[in-house]
Amino acid sequence: MRRAARALGKHGLVHAYGHCSLRVDDDHFLVCAPKPLATIAPGEAGTLVSIHGELPPDVLGEVRIHREIYRRRRDVGGIVRSMPPKAMSLSVMGRTPMPTHGMGAYFAPAIPLWNDPQLIRNDSEAQRIAGQLGDAPAIVMRGNGVVVAAPSVEDAVVLTWYLEDAARIELDCLAAGVAPIRLDEDEARRRATRSGRIFERMWDFLTHGDPE
Incomplete structure (x- = not known):
């Protein structure tokens, strides 16, 4: 988890x-220390949180989003709550990154938009956003960043980078005055592969040089 946190900070996500x-087990998850992720030190402890109970007093309020997703989705083993700048820019236009290139294929057919710029600081709002996420790998929050849910925290970091790259490409196309071409269902399905160590190589790139 510390490596994941530092990778997110290192790459501007x-x-x-x-x-x-x-996720630690069926009843608990471990969340990183409540500080800027790039500053988390080797060996620095996170906090164990019950999936079924109240948040501990020393964790950030929006960690309740993690709790609600873990409650609903047994397939999720890692979650990233991030602030990728390109995805943020698209979000205030009321848009989420379209699947237009290989790395965007993992989000087909579309990434849902949480159309509310407020912080999630109560259980009812956390339940609502987890419900809107549904089975999708990510949700974009208008003017407030991104939540990615994946089978592992490594995958969640990789998908966060992929999402931001999809946002970058879409913004480049829009700036050029050209509408990007969305992958069709078959193109997205065939391209969203895990073979060839696709995720593992990106994880290695994002964490290269980490002290742990």
Whole structure:
């Protein structure tokens, strides 16, 4: 989890704000220390959180989003709450990154938009956003970043990078005055592969040089 946190900070996917977590077992998850992720030190402890109980007093309020997703989705083993700048820019246009290239294929057919810029600081809102996420790998929050849910925290970090790259490409196309071409259902299905160590190589790239 610490490596995941530092990778997110190193590559500009978070700044002062953001957090990540990993599932420990059916009843608990571990969330990173409540500080800028790039500053998390080797060996620095996170906090164990019950999936079924109240949040501990020393974790950030939006960690309740993680809790609600873990409650609903047994397939999720890692979550990243991030602030990727290109995805943020698209979000205030009321858009989420379209699947237009290989790395965007993992989000087909579309990434849902949480159309509310407020912080998630109560259980009812966390339940609502987890419900809107549904079975999707990510949800974009208008003017407020991204939540990615994946089978592992490593996958969640990789998908966060993929989502931001999809946002970058879409913004480049829009700036050029050209509408990007969306992958069709078959193109997205065939391209969203895990073979060839696709995710593993991106994880290695994002964490290269990490002290742990």
